[in-house]
Amino acid sequence: MIRQVSKGIFKAENKYKAKKKVWQGTWHGENATIKFDSMAEMQRFSELRLLEMAGKIDCLELQKTFELLPKQSNERAVKCRVDFFYIENSKMIVEEFKSPVTAKLDDYIIKRKLFKWKYPEIEHREVIR
Numbered sequence: 001m002i003r004q005v006s007k008g009i010f011k012a013e014n015k016y017k018a019k020k021k022v023w024q025g026t027w028h029g030e031n032a033t034i035k036f037d038s039m040a041e042m043q044r045f046s047e048l049r050l051l052e053m054a055g056k057i058d059c060l061e062l063q064k065t066f067e068l069l070p071k072q073s074n075e076r077a078v079k080c081r082v083d084f085f086y087i088e089n090s091k092m093i094v095e096e097f098k099s100p101v102t103a104k105l106d107d108y109i110i111k112r113k114l115f116k117w118k119y120p121e122i123e124h125r126e127v128i129r
C-alpha cells in the first residue's frame with residue numbers, strides 16, 4: 001500500500017504493518033547504527049546483546065547468510081538470511097524473528113525446512129511475536 005507523506009511525496013508501507021526501527025550504540029567496540037524490520041526484532045537484538053556482554057552467548061551476528069542449494073546452470077543459488085546467529089553453550093544457534101503472519105508464509109516454511117536438512121548441527125529457533 002502506498003500512502004502520501006506530503007504533497008507530491010508518496011511512501012510504500014510495510015505490507016505487514018511493521019515499522020522499521022533504528023538502533024544506535026556501541027557494538028563490538030564500535031559505534032553502530034543498525035536498522036531493524038520491527039520494534040520487536042530490535043528488542044530481541046538488545047536482549048541478545050546483553051547476553052553476549054554477560055558472557056552467556058558468543059559470536060553474535062546479524063543477517064548471516066547460509067546457502068541452501070548451490071547455483072546450477074541458468075539458476076541462482078538458494079540462500080537463507082537469518083536474523084541472528086550466535087553460539088550458546090558451544091552450540092551454534094540461528095534465530096528467525098517472525099510475526100504470526102510471516103511464520104506461515106510458504107517461502108519461509110520451505111527455507112526453514114531446507115535449512116534444518118542442510119545444517120542439522122545448527123539449532124534453528126523461531127521467535128514469534
